[in-house]
Amino acid sequence: MTNGKRQCRPGTSATSIAMAALAVVLSYMDGEVLAVCPNMCNGHGECGLENVCECETGWDLVADCSLKECPTGVSWGSKAYEENTAHVVMECSNVGVCDRVTGSCSCPSGYTGSACQRLACPNDCSGRGTCATLGQAAEFYGVTRYGGVGSFVYTNWEADMVMTCICDWGYTGGDCSLRMCPKGDDPVTTLQESPRVAMTVNATDGVMEGNFVLTFQGESFAFPANATQFDSTDCEAAFEGLGNLEDVTCSRGDVGAEGGATFDIELVAFPTFPHQNNVFSHDGWPGLDAFSCDAANITGATDPVCKFTVLQDNNLKEYEFCSRRGICDFETGRCDCVDGFSRANCDVSESQITEDLDADVLELYTTLANFTGNVLYLKTERESSSYFNLIKAASEGENTFVLAGDGTLRMYKVRELF
Ligand SMILES: *[C@@H]1O[C@H](CO)[C@@H](O)[C@H](O)[C@H]1NC(C)=O
Ligand SMILES: *[C@@H]1O[C@H](CO)[C@@H](O)[C@H](O)[C@H]1NC(C)=O
Ligand SMILES: *[C@@H]1O[C@H](CO)[C@@H](O)[C@H](O)[C@H]1NC(C)=O
Ligand SMILES: *[C@@H]1O[C@H](CO)[C@@H](O)[C@H](O)[C@H]1NC(C)=O
Numbered sequence: 384m385t386n387g388k389r390q391c392r393p394g395t396s397a398t399s400i401a402m403a404a405l406a407v408v409l410s411y412m413d414g415e416v417l418a419v420c421p422n423m424c425n426g427h428g429e430c431g432l433e434n435v436c437e438c439e440t441g442w443d444l445v446a447d448c449s450l451k452e453c454p455t456g457v458s459w460g461s462k463a464y465e466e467n468t469a470h471v472v473m474e475c476s477n478v479g480v481c482d483r484v485t486g487s488c489s490c491p492s493g494y495t496g497s498a499c500q501r502l503a504c505p506n507d508c509s510g511r512g513t514c515a516t517l518g519q520a521a522e523f524y525g526v527t528r529y530g531g532v533g534s535f536v537y538t539n540w541e542a543d544m545v546m547t548c549i550c551d552w553g554y555t556g557g558d559c560s561l562r563m564c565p566k567g568d569d570p571v572t573t574l575q576e577s578p579r580v581a582m583t584v585n586a587t588d589g590v591m592e593g594n595f596v597l598t599f600q601g602e603s604f605a606f607p608a609n610a611t612q613f614d615s616t617d618c619e620a621a622f623e624g625l626g627n628l629e630d631v632t633c634s635r636g637d638v639g640a641e642g643g644a645t646f647d648i649e650l651v652a653f654p655t656f657p658h659q660n661n662v663f664s665h666d667g668w669p670g671l672d673a674f675s676c677d678a679a680n681i682t683g684a685t686d687p688v689c690k691f692t693v694l695q696d697n698n699l700k701e702y703e704f705c706s707r708r709g710i711c712d713f714e715t716g717r718c719d720c721v722d723g724f725s726r727a728n729c730d731v732s733e734s735q736i737t738e739d740l741d742a743d744v745l746e747l748y749t750t751l752a753n754f755t756g757n758v759l760y761l762k763t764e765r766e767s768s769s770y771f772n773l774i775k776a777a778s779e780g781e782n783t784f785v786l787a788g789d790g791t792l793r794m795y796k797v798r799e800l801f
Contacts, residue, residue: 421447441486451486453479456500457540470540476500501544505558508548512559512660515549518542520662550660552626553716557661562716565655567706567730568667575701578650578668579694582676584610585643586684592642595689596677600627600663608681610635610644618646627658641684647694653702655728667702706730763788 420430428438428448438448456476463469475481479488479499490499504514521537550559568575584595591608602625607613613621618633630652636645650669657664665673676689704711705718709729712719720729747758761773771788785793 422449425449427451444483450483451481453481453486453488454498456496456498457544459499459544474498476544502546504546504548506560508550509554509558509560511554512548512550514546516543517545517547520547520549547662549662552658552660553656555659555661555664556713559661561713563657563659564704564709564711564713564716564718565728566653566657566659566702566704567655567726567728568700568702569707570724570730570732571708572701574698576695576698577652578696578699580648580650580671580674581645581692581694582648582674582689583643583645583692584608584676584687584689585639586641586681586687588641588686589684590640590642591681591687592683593680595681595687596679597621597689598675598677599625600659600665600669600673602627602658605680608678608684608687609642610638611642615646618648622648625658627653627663629654649695655730657702665702667699668696708732 419434420436421434424430424436424438425442425448427442428436431437436446436448441452442448442450444450444452453474455472455474457470458473458477459470461469461471461473461477464471475488475490476494476496476499478494479490481488488497488499490496493503495501495503501516504512508514517539518537521542548557548559550556553563555561555563582597584591593608594605595608596603596605599622604621604624606617606621613635615633615635618635619631622628622631622633628650632649632651634647636647638644659665663673671691671693674691676691678687678689681687701707705720706724706729708724709718709720711717718727718729720726723733725731725733749756749758763771763773765771765788767789769787769789769791772785773788774784774786775782776784781795782793783795785791787793
C-alpha cells in the first residue's frame with residue numbers, strides 16, 4: 384500500500400480521476416452486496432465479499448447465520464477413524480439434540496452437562512455417595528505411585544465423561560442404595576491365617592527425609608521416611624488408625640543407611656461394621672493392589688520406593704457378610720443369623736456341637752493347683768426371683784434339674800444313692 388502510493392504520486396490528473404471513479408464503483412458494489420447477503424445475516428454476521436455472510440462464532444451452520452450451534456464434547460459414538468480410535472469432538476457429544484434458537488443441547492435422560500458430555504450418576508447416589516468421573520475415581524487410589532504397585536493415571540476418552548458413585552462407607556450398589564451388613568470370620572472354619580504383607584521403604588542413595596503417604600483401600604496416613612522414626616509400635620498404631628483395619632501387628636526389620644527398612648504387617652482383624660463400599664471391598668484378602676504409597680514428599684535421597692510383597696495370602700480367615708452364617712438384608716444392613724449362630728455378624732456359634740459319641744460338649748477347667756476362684760460363675764443384674772432360672776437341664780424336653788433365680792433348687796428324680 385505504501386509502495387503503491389509512492390508509485391501513484393507522480394501520476395497525471397487522469398489517473399486521479401480514474402481512481403476516484405473506481406472508488407465510486409466500489410462503494411456502489413458495497414451497497415449492493417449488503418442488500419443481497421441472505422437475510423442480512425440475521426444480525427449474527429457481517430456481509431462479506433461475494434455476498435457471503437461472515438457469521439459470528441457459533442452461528443455459521445447455515446449461510447444466513449440464522450441457526451445457532453451448540454457446545455461440543457467428545458462424542459459418545461462416532462465412526463472410528465483409526466484402529467481402536469474413535470470419539471471425535473462433536474456437537475452435543477453426538478448424543479443430544481441442539482436447539483438452534485438457544486444453542487443449548489437437549490440431552491437424553493441419563494446424560495448431563497452443557498454438551499451432554501457426562502453421564503448422570505444413578506439416583507444421585509441415593510444421597511449416600513459422591514458422584515465422580517472415572518478420572519476422579521482413579522485418584523481415590525492415588526494418582527501417582529512411586530515404586531509402589533499399580534502406578535497409574537486414568538486418561539481414556541471417557542475419563543471425564545463416565546460418572547460413577549463412590550458410596551459412603553457402609554453402602555454399596557451402583558446407586559449406593561444398599562447397606563452393607565456386618566462382616567466376620569466364619570466360626571465353623573478354623574486353623575486359618577491372617578493376611579500378611581511386607582512393606583519395604585528404601586532409596587538408592589542419600590538418606591530419606593520427609594513422609595511417605597500410605598493408602599489402603601481408600602484410607603491414608605503419612606509416616607516418616609526415615610524408618611528410625613517409625614518403629615513397630617508406630618507402624619501398628621498407624622495401620623490401626625485406619626477405619627478399615629481393626630487389629631494389626633507390625634514388625635520392623637533393621638534400618639539401613641538410607642533410612643529404609645522392611646515391615647512385616649499382619650492384618651489380624653477387620654472391623655465388624657465394614658469401612659467398605661462399592662469400590663473398596665474384599666472378603667478376607669484385600670489384594671496387594673489395595674496398598675499404595677506416595678513418595679512425592681521424600682527429599683534427600685535418590686529413587687525413594689515403597690514396595691509391597693505378599694507374605695501370606697492363602698488359607699485366610701473369611702471376612703464375609705454375616706460371617707457366612709446368616710443372610711444379609713441389604714435394606715436394613717442387618718444379618719439374619721441361621722439357627723445356632725449369634726452376634727451382629729453371626730460369628731459366634733451359640734452351642735458347641737460335637738459329633739464324638741463320648742465327648743464332653745463343654746468342659747471348663749483350671750490347671751492351677753492353688754485355684755480359689757469359681758470354675759463356673761453365673762451372674763445376673765436382675766434381683767433374686769423365681770421368674771427366671773440360673774441353670775436348667777432337660778432331657779428330651781423334660782426338666783431334670785433347675786436352679787431358679789431365687790435359689791430354689793429342683794431335682795426331678797432324686798434317688799437315694801446310699
Ligand atoms: C533418622 O532418625 C533418627 C532418629 O530421629 C536420627 O537420629 C537420624 O539422624 C535420622 N537420619 C537422618 C539421615 O536424618
Ligand atoms: C536399601 O537399599 C540399599 C542400597 O540399594 C541396600 O543396600 C539395602 O539393603 C536396602 N535396604 C532394605 C531395607 O531393603
Ligand atoms: C510434605 O509433608 C509435610 C509435612 O507433613 C506437609 O506439610 C507438606 O504439605 C507435604 N508436601 C507434599 C508435597 O506432600
Ligand atoms: C500354691 O500353693 C503352694 C502351697 O500349697 C505354694 O507353695 C505355692 O507358692 C502356691 N503358688 C502360688 C502361685 O500361689
